[in-house]
Amino acid sequence: MSEDPKLLLKQASEKAKPVTGFFWKLISSPEDQYEEAIDLYVQAAKIYRLGNGKVSKDYIKSAECYKDAAMVALERLQNYNDAAMNYIEAYKLCKMGDEYSNACDYLQKAIDIFTKNMGQFRRAANYQFELGEILELQLHQTKQAREAYELAGDWYLQDNAIQLSNKCYLRCADLLSVSYENNDDLFKSIKMYKNLIDTNLKKNLNLWVVKDYYLKIGLLQLLLTDTVASERTLAEAKTNLRDDQDCKEFKLLQALIDCYKEQDIDLMSNTLMKYDKFDKLDSWKTTILLKIKESLIGTEEDDLL
Template sequence: MDSSGKEKEAIQLMAEADKKVKSSGSFLGGMFGGNQKVEEACEMYARAANMFKMAKNWSAAGNAFCQAARLHMQLQNKHDSATSYIDAGNAFKKADPQGEAIKCLNAAIDIYTDMGRFTIAAKHHITIAEVYESELVDIEKAIAHYEQAADYYKGEESNSSANKCLLKVASYSAQLEQYPKAIEIYEQVGSNTMDNPLLKYSAKEYFFKASLCHFIVDELNAKLAVGKYEEMFPAFSDSRECKLLKFFLVALTMQKSRTVFIQVKEFDSISRLDQWLTTMLLRIKKTIQGDEGDLK
């Protein structure tokens, strides 16, 4: 059957499901298997949704899954309702408007938190954050959902997952020039990881990023911060990141940007600069010489 045939069959199933729902609400329907009719309607909506998916009619698929989710909730099938809302969200993500996807995912989150399933709720907050950062380009809202996910993960002692979310928050906060917030997170995650034998070498990256944020705000704070991180984590002192930071201190004192960029080039030749580091380094360059330009 081609896609148009699947779509027609899906529309017919939706109509049959609607009839079952209406009949279940009548007096006689309530007396004679009202709940069974609602359960059958749930199955029909789900089947229709999958047929719409095969026809690539994503909005119709999302709407059908939403109908199934509402009926599952009516039957107190919370898990099935949440699953249907997730299916609806995934369908709506492939169509416009993206807002419908977020509404469905939030509905699922509400159910999961009511059930005490905070790890699953956190996972779907991340999905919403990713929609905001990649599709809707609303970074403030993405940050809010990453923060909520981190809170849920922390409550479930999933500290590694919480840290991943917090690092996203720190990265975006720095981009939005919310440096104190970014610094606090990088220091927190750095402190947490430096005592972990498997993760301690990541600590130098987080202290490096915290230091860059300090440099953009205030030279004296940057100097004090670098010293504090060296004291907290002695391995940081011998790192290439720390040596680069100390060159920055010299350049800031002497107002010599050329010294910095020779060192940045050398650093980049070993560890390629990503977009975040490039942005922060350009801001430091502006601090040193008062204009922006190419780091290369």
């Protein structure tokens, strides 16, 4: 095997060309030729991936080689599995090289093959969730990340992978509620948390997290200035989780409802400070509570006009 990836790529490019002419088809198998092209692309990819005495390690060039291998497998051989897996390798290498935009493109191509060409939605769901994470954490494309998480959840649910679908829907709901653009987004988040509660109660799964989902719903209802709905949520929570009626989540929600009804910002601040000393508020709750506090400040300023 040559240790010069450029030579390997040149050979691969020649073998990847369509086989034309009756004579050449008689003496040569097009399929074998295309398989050789794929092997050559992969050989070059491995050299770029590891580097050697003559070539420096280059994850992005390695990814491009895998991409070329995927295209030959897809377009010349209709070998969907090989095409998808070569795109996955290209995605991994781009991620290693901090090329997250290209990583998403390659990952999306693999997902499309798994779903549209192979009908393997459960397999695709794993990568769809990874796509959501890159969109959220690396590219900060919040809307696209939410859509990726929700779609992954749908595919897991189709396969009855309840816990995995719940994980996806939770990420979607959390992201939607902290980046909401209007009240409809908050209502959709609340609906998603309610669905998570129903699923967990019916399946008797992870009941300890249900308390947190109820708290999140109650907080979002306060953000919507609907203390009546928040009180109903708390009452429902205590009914469904009778053994946890005095849990810290329900006590906090009751205290915040009282603060909101009294329009007492100082009392709310003190309540949260005391709670945070014993149970650190996570980033989601901190974000939503700040928005609730801002809405109270706005109300207070309106009263002064």
